[in-house]
Structure formats: structure tokens, C-alpha cells
Amino acid sequence: MLHPRNTEVFFTLNNGVRMPALGLGTAAEPPKTLPPTKQAVKAAVKAGYRLIDTAWAYGTEPYIGEALKELFEEGVVKREDLFITTKVWPTHWDLVEKSLEESLKSLGVEYVDLLLQHWPVCFERVSDPNGVNGIARNPTSSDGKPLLNKKGDHKETWRQIESLYLKKDPRIRAVGVSNFPSEYLDDLLKTAKVVPAVNQVELHPQFSQLKLRETCKNHHIILESYSPMGANGAALTELSIVQELVKKYDASPGAVLISYHVRQGVVTVPLSQNPKNIAANVELVPLTQQDIDALNKNGEEHIVRYRDEQFAYPVPGFREGHERA
Numbered sequence: 001m002l003h004p005r006n007t008e009v010f011f012t013l014n015n016g017v018r019m020p021a022l023g024l025g026t027a028a029e030p031p032k033t034l035p036p037t038k039q040a041v042k043a044a045v046k047a048g049y050r051l052i053d054t055a056w057a058y059g060t061e062p063y064i065g066e067a068l069k070e071l072f073e074e075g076v077v078k079r080e081d082l083f084i085t086t087k088v089w090p091t092h093w094d095l096v097e098k099s100l101e102e103s104l105k106s107l108g109v110e111y112v113d114l115l116l117q118h119w120p121v122c123f124e125r126v127s128d129p130n131g132v133n134g135i136a137r138n139p140t141s142s143d144g145k146p147l148l149n150k151k152g153d154h155k156e157t158w159r160q161i162e163s164l165y166l167k168k169d170p171r172i173r174a175v176g177v178s179n180f181p182s183e184y185l186d187d188l189l190k191t192a193k194v195v196p197a198v199n200q201v202e203l204h205p206q207f208s209q210l211k212l213r214e215t216c217k218n219h220h221i222i223l224e225s226y227s228p229m230g231a232n233g234a235a236l237t238e239l240s241i242v243q244e245l246v247k248k249y250d251a252s253p254g255a256v257l258i259s260y261h262v263r264q265g266v267v268t269v270p271l272s273q274n275p276k277n278i279a280a281n282v283e284l285v286p287l288t289q290q291d292i293d294a295l296n297k298n299g300e301e302h303i304v305r306y307r308d309e310q311f312a313y314p315v316p317g318f319r320e321g322h323e324r325a
């Protein structure tokens with residue numbers, strides 16, 4: 001039986017915008033900016049990817065901008081065929097429009113398809129010549145602890161995002177959040193005028209987040225998985241339950257891990273700069289409901305969060321499993 005490729009699957013957001021199921025992740029931590037990002041974006045688009053996931057905080061937007069310029073000039077793809085996501089970092093919790101303007105300028109495009117609130121957290125803004133556009137990405141106090149803005153209100157970020165959206169600002173087609181647990185979504189929705197279209201969170205067979213899946217389903221919020229390989233080191237590709245499916249379907253582990261999401265209506269954005277892996281992640285493996293249930297069960301019984309952000313510890317669920325601080 002023939003199956004579509006993961007790059008050929010699209011989901012419809014709660015405002016009617018179509019979002020590709022598979023995208024390319026481009027996270028980096030400045031000042032380790034990543035020129036290879038440019039080549040990765042070009043390889044991914046040539047392999048059929050239409051979604052690029054980035055963020056103001058990654059520092060990779062200028063490299064993505066260079067790749068897009070060349071892809072447009074070479075006639076490989078048109079802007080309207082792509083779906084570009086960027087995000088507002090907690091340093092800009094009350095400066096959403098400025099963040100959007102800086103991202104658009106770096107990307108060299110007139111609009112993004114999806115603007116996300118990166119975290120339900122507020123930081124102090126501290127000057128740093130090595131930061132992103134002169135601002136420290138992860139400001140810390142003298143004791144090394146995250147410099148949270150105690151008077152900040154993370155719901156202000158959503159108010160600013162939804163206000164741009166409600167004004168029909170042509171620079172954004174859809175809006176959403178990231179790293180919102182169920183409790184924060186429920187709270188946001190008490191006052192929100194716009195229901196987020198997407199919630200991008202860590203999600204994979206070692207962290208299946210069944211409660212959050214239910215909350216998002218009830219509100220027609222599409223879930224988007226980050227760290228689908230288990231972040232740097234791609235530990236999930238070695239997981240025995242994944243390896244069993246690799247054998248069962250004669251597939252690559254990357255394809256199994258991506259198909260696990262796509263078959264559940266979840267968008268995912270693996271990071272890779274390796275053309276072989278970029279191509280491998282495209283193959284849709286016809287996992288059965290039984291396979292998916294087993295993977296989800298594993299992710300409830302043996303939870304591992306691969307991303308550990310100390311600044312997020314005040315957010316419910318982000319401290320569990322992490323011993324420091």
C-alpha cells in the first residue's frame with residue numbers, strides 16, 4: 001500500500017489555516033550561531049519540507065533568511081508555499097510587536113504563518129552584546145539564577161499577540177503558545193479573546209502528555225511536538241520500543257518517531273543538519289493504533305523530559321525530574 005510522505009500531510013488550525021505536519025527545527029543558543037542552519041533549511045525545503053520552526057531567541061533567523069532568499073531566487077519554492085513559525089521570547093513579554101518586527105527583518109519576509117508565545121514566563125531585559133540583537137537571551141542574577149521579571153505578567157504577552165491578530169495584522173496568519181501546561185491553558189482561556197491555534201511542547205514516546213492532549217483536543221488546539229528525537233543526542237532513536245517498530249516496519253528510527261506524531265494529528269519539528277536524517281524523517285510509517293497506544297503508555301510510565309530549563313521551574317510540571325536548584 002502506498003502512503004503519503006510526512007511532508008504531504010497537513011492539519012487545519014482552528015482559524016482554517018493549513019499547517020504542514022512535519023517541519024524543520026532550527027534551535028540554537030547564541031552566541032553559538034549556526035551558519036549550517038542555512039544549508040539545513042535549503043536541504044529540507046528541497047526534500048519537500050514546507051514548515052520552518054524558528055524563534056527570535058535562536059539567533060538563526062538571519063541564516064534562515066539567507067536560505068529563503070536563495071530558494072526564492074532559484075525558484076525552488078514561493079513564499080506562499082511555506083509555513084514559517086517564529087516565537088516571542090520572555091525578554092519581550094511586553095514587547096510583542098518589536099519582537100515580531102525583528103524576526104521579520106531577520107527572516108527577510110513580510111509575514112509569518114504562526115506567531116507563538118515561547119514560554120509563559122517573563123524575563124528582565126538586560127543589555128548583552130553577545131545576546132540576540134543586543135539583549136541577553138537568558139539573563140541571570142549574580143548567583144546564577146534566572147532573572148525573572150517578578151512584576152511581569154505572562155498573560156500580557158498573549159493579550160498583545162491576540163490584539164495584533166484581532167486587528168487582522170497582515171504580518172501574522174495564526175497565533176499560538178508554547179510550553180503551556182493544561183493548568184495555564186485553562187487559566188488563559190478564562191479571559192482570552194482568541195483561542196491559541198497551536199501549543200508547542202515537549203512531546204514524544206517518553207513524555208506522552210495524555211492530559212494535555214485532552215485539554216488541547218477539547219479546545220481545538222493543535223499540539224506541536226518539540227524534541228521528537230529526544231533533543232541533542234537523539235536518545236529516543238535507541239529506545240527499545242522504538243527499535244522493535246524499526247524492525248517490524250523495516251523503517252528508520254527517525255521515521256518511526258515522526259510518524260508517531262503525524263498519525264496522531266500532531267505537528268513535529270525535528271532539528272537536523274544532516275541531509276540523510278532530513279530525508280529519513282519524511283517517510284511515513286503506517287503505525288497501528290496498537291503501536292501508538294504502546295508508545296503513549298511508555299511515555300506515561302517512564303517519563304523523561306529531555307529539555308531542562310531552570311527558568312521554567314515556576315511553571316507547573318517543569319521542575320519534576322530535574323534535581324538542580
Ligand SMILES: NC(=O)C1=CN([C@@H]2O[C@H](COP(=O)(O)OP(=O)(O)OC[C@H]3O[C@@H](n4cnc5c(N)ncnc54)[C@H](O)[C@@H]3O)[C@@H](O)[C@H]2O)C=CC1
Nearest residue numbers: 025026027178226227228229230231234254270271272277
Ligand atoms: N518551543 C520550545 O521551547 C522549544 C522548541 N524547540 C523546537 O523543536 C526543534 C527540535 O527539537 P530539539 O530539542 O532540537 O531536538 P530533536 O529531538 O529534534 O533532536 C535533535 C537531534 O536529533 C538528531 N536527529 C534528527 N533527525 C534524526 C534522525 N532521523 N536520526 C537520528 N538522529 C536524528 C539531530 O542530529 C539532533 O542531534 C528545535 O530545533 C526547535 O525548533 C526545541 C526545544 C524547545
Ligand SMILES: O=C1O[C@H](CO)[C@@H](O)[C@@H]1O
Nearest residue numbers: 027028029055118307309
Ligand atoms: O525553543 C527553545 O530551544 C531552546 C533550546 O535551544 C530552549 O531553551 C527553548 O525553549
